[in-house]
Amino acid sequence: MATAPYPVEVLPADPARAAACLAALEITTRSWLGAVVANAGGLLVDHGWLRVLGSGHRGLPDVHSESAPGSGLVVVGYDVLGGQYAWLGTGPGSRPTIHYFGPDDLGWLDLEQGYAEWLNAVLAGSLTRFYETLRWPGWETEVAALALDEGISAWPPPFSKEGSDLATVSRKAVPLAQAVSFYQDMARQLGSPQEG
Secondary structure, three states: OOOOOOOEEEEOOOHHHHHHHHHHHOOOOOOHHHHHHHHOOEEEEOOOOEEEEOOOEOOEOOOHHHEEOOOOEEEEEEEOOOOEEEEEOOOOOOOOEEEEEOOOOOOEEEOOOOHHHHHHHHHHOHHHHHOHHHOOOOHHHHHHOOOOOEEEEEEOOOOOOOOOOOOOOEEEEEEHHHHHHHHHHHHHHHOOOOOO
16 A cells, blocks of 8 residues: 555554454455455545445445345445446356446446455556546545545536536535435436446
8 A cells, every 4th residue: 555656545443343344244354355344444545536445434334334135246445426346246156356337337347356456456556547537637636625425426427428528517525325326326217237
């Protein structure tokens, strides 16, 4: 984390909450996900643009509460626009990979990386390139001012032609859960491909 090309803040973990989360997920601290859950309430990456979930912190949920039991879907992070990162199993005997649901295309993209590979890439600087088209001048200050449970609503939305340039749209702080829900609802209404 110290060598990341952008700021990474480790939110402190509550030991009792971390232990309960590890037990509920049935994982150990020998895995990368287990290590994050045990040692961090969450990670705020790149001025808070990405919130990697751990054992939870004031305003930030824990990994277990964001998982869908029996579905093979475990949400491991959110971006400030309402995008989601989820660890998904792709079938019996296959290796689970991280998928991204983006507000710009309303579909799940398989990043073809396991959790450790994904987190290592994030900490090595992959966010800069990954979000190149979803950022605007001055985004760092706007994002850093948000609370842990807030995201940014853009109107027109990024999946529309009119909203494709976030420098020219109306942006405001909203509850992050509201932003996530909005894009999931839009994907269902527009018939975008869904997983999980």
